[in-house]
Amino acid sequence: MTERALDHVGIAVHSLDESLPVFESITGHKGHGRERVESQGVEVVFLGNGEGRLELLAPTRDDSAVARFLAKRGPGMHHLCYRVPDLGAELARYRAEGRQLIDEAPRSGAAGHLVAFIHPRSTGGVLTELLQAGGH
Template identity: 50%
Template sequence: MLSALDHVGVAVEEIDAALPFYRDVLGLELVHRETVAAQGVHAALLDVGGGHVELLAPIEADSGIARFLARQGAGLHHVAYRVEDIEAVLRALAAAGVRLIDDRPRPGIRGSRVAFVHPSATGGVLSEIVQPAEPSN
């Protein structure tokens, strides 16, 4: 059902302040930047093998990422699993009684379709499933 660890989402105050560590010290390639207005975030993707680190910084003070930062500071925000058929996975999760934040896919970064599972269903881990726009290399 899940084909890979797609990414970890990391909440940061400012993308440009976090980039030097990930790009220059860890040597990860910055492959994409995007502002996802619907989620209230600036985002940056850095490749690591077939997955990536997704840095997330708030656009505005009432976004989910801003509340996360206010509550617990910068750090790991979510984990995302790659899937091939997001509708099928959502149906399976719903059939298993899993509490979902999104019961249907919504647009994600870089043309993907994504849905979040509620942390109460996963033992406290905000978890995302993501169907990439096209097969990853």
């Protein structure tokens, strides 16, 4: 099995405008790449570069997964994301292992990447995102 680098840690927040200055102060990094991901009902911004950066996610509509997460659990760690070379192959591998997938096929994510999520029931209680860079 090939090692997969941690791409980012997703943190759910109610408001990017309120949370970004706090995380900029904590990390010493300026937020970058702020964008709305309409298909997921979120606005995101990243802090840091390379492996282990942070992604702040704020809901843009009440029916988004992040809005439901915040209503149930409040702000905090939302997911871990790992960079993979072939997202379709990874999904097939996880499916063959009997893991529960949230996404049966890759979908568009932030910064033009392809992403898919694995259900926390299959990953020790941690929502896991897989990301294929430049997937389009």
